[in-house]
Amino acid sequence: MGDTFAILYVCTGNMCRSPMAERMTRAALAARLGPDADRFTVYSAGTGTVDGRAMTAEAAAQVKAYSADPAGFVSAELRESHVGGADLVLAATRAHRSDVVTLVPGALRRTFTLTEFARLAAALTDRARTDRAQTGRTPADRTAVDAPPDLPTEPVERARALVAAAARARGTVRPARLDDDDIPDPIGQSVEVYEHVGAVIAEAVGVSVTALAGS
DSSP states (O other), rough: TTTEEEEEEESSSSSHHHHHHHHHHHHHHHHHHHGGGGEEEEHHHHHHHHOOOOOOHHHHHHHTTTTTTOOOOOBBBBBBHHHTOOOOOEEHHHHHHHHHHHOGGGGGGGEEEEEHHHHHHHHHHHHHHHHHHHHHOGGGGGGTTTOTTOSSSSSSHHHHHHHHHHHHTSSSSSSSSSGGGGGOTTTTTTHHHHHHHHHHHHHHHHHHHHHHHOO
């Protein structure tokens, strides 16, 4: 809280999906924000794991493939303190999202699936750009997926405003299929499955960090 912003990723084992998202997000924030990236804390945990497990070799390979660093990662069992310290919680699936909210009911408005938040963030920031181009638009013209009229440029303020706007817009921008909000668990699967999951996570992370950090 305060002058920093914390992002928590959640999956089951905290060995594949959430570690990939964590490390890709750190790299994307550093590339986009430079020194201001230090104001963002990114971490992950699992709903069905124990502390101290390594990321799988296949997940580490995907992290490297997207120019991020897997070094030093160890798993963490999801605890209330992880959720309580997060400004934004991004879950691998809808079931993980429910697990988070069951653990900490007050986290509902800041908890989304990875793909859900990316979809909402893209809609909100696209609408904000449209609004700036349409000078005659009135408040009555605005819809539920509108971004705040003056989305801040300061990174932490912007991130908080975007999360609040996404919470208000939840359910207004639906996926093509409900399963699109569930990223499958690749553990024990082929390299091709890991590559698919890595690409889905990298896309969601890229869209989300672009929206959170601004241009």
